[in-house]
Amino acid sequence: MSGDRVILITGSTDGLGRRVAEKLAAPGVHLLVHGRDATRGQAVVDAVARAGGSARFFAADFSALSEVRRLAAAVAAEHAQLDLLINNAGIAKPGTQPRESADGFELHFAVNFLAPFLLTRLLRPRLGATAVSRIVNVASAGQAPIDFSDVMLERGYDGMRAYCQSKLAQVMDTFDLAEELTGTNVTVNCLHPATFMDTAMVRDSGASPLNTVETGADAVLALVARKGITGRYYDVQREARANAQAYDIEARRKLRAISMTLTGFAA
Numbered sequence: 001m002s003g004d005r006v007i008l009i010t011g012s013t014d015g016l017g018r019r020v021a022e023k024l025a026a027p028g029v030h031l032l033v034h035g036r037d038a039t040r041g042q043a044v045v046d047a048v049a050r051a052g053g054s055a056r057f058f059a060a061d062f063s064a065l066s067e068v069r070r071l072a073a074a075v076a077a078e079h080a081q082l083d084l085l086i087n088n089a090g091i092a093k094p095g096t097q098p099r100e101s102a103d104g105f106e107l108h109f110a111v112n113f114l115a116p117f118l119l120t121r122l123l124r125p126r127l128g129a130t131a132v133s134r135i136v137n138v139a140s141a142g143q144a145p146i147d148f149s150d151v152m153l154e155r156g157y158d159g160m161r162a163y164c165q166s167k168l169a170q171v172m173d174t175f176d177l178a179e180e181l182t183g184t185n186v187t188v189n190c191l192h193p194a195t196f197m198d199t200a201m202v203r204d205s206g207a208s209p210l211n212t213v214e215t216g217a218d219a220v221l222a223l224v225a226r227k228g229i230t231g232r233y234y235d236v237q238r239e240a241r242a243n244a245q246a247y248d249i250e251a252r253r254k255l256r257a258i259s260m261t262l263t264g265f266a267a
Contacts, residue, residue, distance in 0.1 A: 004030040004054065006079050008123075010062070010116065011089030013040035015199035016138065019217040020086065025051035032075060033057045034089065062089050062115035064102035065263060072122035081133075082126040084224060087116035087170075088138040094159040105262060106152040108159070112166035117173055118263040128186040135177070136223055137190035141235055143168035143243040148254050169255060171233055171242045176252045178231030187230035193219045194236055 007024060011017040013035030021031050025048040033044045033055050041057035048055035056078075060071040075082065090112045093099060101110035120127075120135060127133040144164035147153075153162055174190040181188060193216030219236045233242045245251050260266070 004028055005083045006030050006032065006081060007084040007086070008032040008034065008075060008082060009086040009088055010034045010119070012086075013037055013044055013057075016193060016197060016213055016216045016220070017086070017088040018044055019213045020088070020220050021055075022047055022051070023217055023221060025053040025055070027052040029053040031055040032079075034060060034071065036061050061102075062111045063107060065110075065114065065118060066102075068115050068118050069122065072119055075123060076126055079126060081129045081131060082123055083131060084134050084136070085120065085123060085127065086136045086138065086220065086224075087120065088220075089115065090138070090166075092159075092163045094163075096157055096159070098153070098157040099159075103262075106157075106162055108162040108166040109151065109169065112163070113169040113173070114259060114263055116170065117259050118265055120177070121265050124186075128184055132185045133187075134224060135186065135188040136220060137170050137174050137188070138193055138220065139170040139174070139190045139233070140164070140167040141192040141195065143171065143246075145243060145245040146251070146255065148251075148258070151258060168243050168245060169259075171246045172252050172255050173259070174233070175231050175246055176256055181230070187228075189223055189226070189230060189232045189234065191219055191223050191234035192236065192240075193217075 005028060009017050009021050012021045012033045021033060021044055031048050031053060033041050035041050038059055045055040045057050058071055058074055060067040062068060099107035101107050142164045144161050146165050171190050174188055178188045194211040197211050197213050197216045199213060222237045223234055232239055
């Protein structure tokens with residue numbers, strides 16, 4: 001494993017994350033597989049091994065920031081350099097019934113945004129430590145501006161709006177982090193991989209699949225392969241414009257301040 005390219009893909013025991021892991025599996029690649037279910041995790045590890053790569057499963061529930069910290073510590077303890085981080089794990093739960101994380105935050109905001117926000121920053125010393133590293137955030141074209149007076153949507157909760165604002169937050173943080181990392185050997189970009197892929201998350205939300213997981217995986221891998229770019233948003237494989245709030249420097253400053261407070265991360 002020494003000298004292998006080390007890749008962490010969150011949410012890689014099913015759906016898009018699993019397909020990306022399977023397509024990246026090859027000799028010289030060591031995949032860090034993340035999910036909540038050890039049985040499904042082992043199945044991915046075995047698939048990677050059959051393709052000639054190596055892999056290890058890490059269990060963590062992103063609805064609890066303590067588990068995000070534990071995951072980051074475990075990865076950092078084993079690897080001095082992380083070559084690629086794909087923040088893919090996410091949830092989509094429509095409806096009008098509010099859901100909270102273990103830390104008391106709106107669940108979509110916690111899982112889809114705060115968890116990767118914290119994980120990325122905890123792993124920052126391992127990203128670009130000895131070689132060029134890339135961060136890819138799997139966001140969505142479904143984006144809704146954040147009301148900073150009601151981030152947790154306590155006034156009239158709607159699950160779809162919660163999902164869309166959490167995904168816009170990912171895009172905003174991508175742009176913010178890219179500026180912070182200017183001049184380093186770490187790039188960060190984000191994308192909408194495909195609309196309504198045939199995944200359990202899409203089916204469980206009540207939507208009818210419109211695209212294959214293969215389409216989404218190809219978009220992720222195309223972005224991974226792009227060199228010399230940072231701070232961009234892609235709609236599948238085409239560079240695109242995100243929601244206008246993503247380009248609002250003051251809104252991004254507010255989001256960063258809130259995120260630092262909620263995660264307890266101190267730079």
